[in-house]
Amino acid sequence: MHLLICLPLIVPFLAAACARPVADRLPPATATWLLTLSAVMLAGASCAVLGLLVIAAAIRLPVIAAAGRLSLTVVERTDPASLPLGLFAGGLLTLAAGAAVIATWRRTSAIIRAHREARQLSGAGPVVIIEDDRADAYAAPGWPGRIVITSGMLAALNGSECDVVLAHERAHASGCHYLFTAAVRLSAAANPLLRPVATAVGYSVERWADERAARAVGNRKLVARTVAKAALAASAAPSGSRPAVALAAVPGRLPDRTSGAVPRRVGALLLPPPRRSLILPVVAAALLLLSAAAVVDAAGSLHATIEFAQAAFVS
Numbered sequence: 386m387h388l389l390i391c392l393p394l395i396v397p398f399l400a401a402a403c404a405r406p407v408a409d410r411l412p413p414a415t416a417t418w419l420l421t422l423s424a425v426m427l428a429g430a431s432c433a434v435l436g437l438l439v440i441a442a443a444i445r446l447p448v449i450a451a452a453g454r455l456s457l458t459v460v461e462r463t464d465p466a467s468l469p470l471g472l473f474a475g476g477l478l479t480l481a482a483g484a485a486v487i488a489t490w491r492r493t494s495a496i497i498r499a500h501r502e503a504r505q506l507s508g509a510g511p512v513v514i515i516e517d518d519r520a521d522a523y524a525a526p527g528w529p530g531r532i533v534i535t536s537g538m539l540a541a542l543n544g545s546e547c548d549v550v551l552a553h554e555r556a557h558a559s560g561c562h563y564l565f566t567a568a569v570r571l572s573a574a575a576n577p578l579l580r581p582v583a584t585a586v587g588y589s590v591e592r593w594a595d596e597r598a599a600r601a602v603g604n605r606k607l608v609a610r611t612v613a614k615a616a617l618a619a620s621a622a623p624s625g626s627r628p629a630v631a632l633a634a635v636p637g638r639l640p641d642r643t644s645g646a647v648p649r650r651v652g653a654l655l656l657p658p659p660r661r662s663l664i665l666p667v668v669a670a671a672l673l674l675l676s677a678a679a680v681v682d683a684a685g686s687l688h689a690t691i692e693f694a695q696a697a698f699v700s
Contacts, residue, residue, distance in 0.1 A: 392675055512534065
């Protein structure tokens with residue numbers, strides 16, 4: 386295997402550094418798709434590289450070489466992977482696999498539980514109003530999803546602003562945005578370097594819903610004012626735990642108060658919609674293709690080493 390195998394382990398650093406600029410500069414839908422696909426592919430590529438390093442180191446063990454009828458002399462001469470490196474890669478791969486399994490179980494369970502609870506909420510239509518002093522609104526996962534809005538949120542907003550909230554949450558529901566956030570969170574569980582990408586996707590799906598709401602109501606300033614007003618209402622409302630159905634909804638609901646997301650969203654809405662650009666997607670696609678090519682090259686190199694070692698084996 387060559388040094389090119391390190392590329393899939395390096396690109397996640399670049400993805401983490403570029404995630405926020407991508408979410409800010411590209412149209413939200415494009416940014417969401419690009420960041421999500423990048424996270425999934427990079428998590429898979431990094432795990433594949435770790436697996437190849439483990440195999441490359443394992444065939445240096447006499448018992449495995451004998452079982453596979455491999456020449457240890459050939460393996461040690463042609464394969465640069467060492468046993469310590471293999472053990473380190475194996476430890477990382479075990480941690481990544483365990484974290485991914487746990488994250489998958491928790492997220493899937495939360496979505497299923499949320500879907501069941503959403504079906505049991507009072508109200509026959511797709512929009513459910515619940516009595517709660519907290520200002521809150523969210524799109525519950527499901528097929529189809531339901532929009533939940535509290536009486537506290539309705540009291541904090543006027544009629545046109547409530548229309549914005551409903552349009553925002555309908556965009557989440559119709560776009561199944563929770564699937565994007567779930568996929569990128571699982572990727573970040575397998576490769577913690579991708580956590581900034583997961584944060585960026587949480588922001589970009591909110592921007593996606595903001596832009597859809599702006600098109601629906603035809604007033605970007607109204608949407609910007611509603612986002613800010615809803616965030617203030619949520620901050621002033623009584624604290625309390627959210628129901629499970631809300632916890633599995635799209636993270637960073639309309640009144641998202643983390644990491645300065647609300648000011649960024651408001652500022653973006655006060656500007657014209659972002660223009661489409663091919664530069665960032667093309668660069669990202671090139672890096673992803675190089676990462677995939679590095680994995681394929683490493684796998685081919687390892688396969689060639691094993692075949693050569695088998696051909697040179699002397700019983």
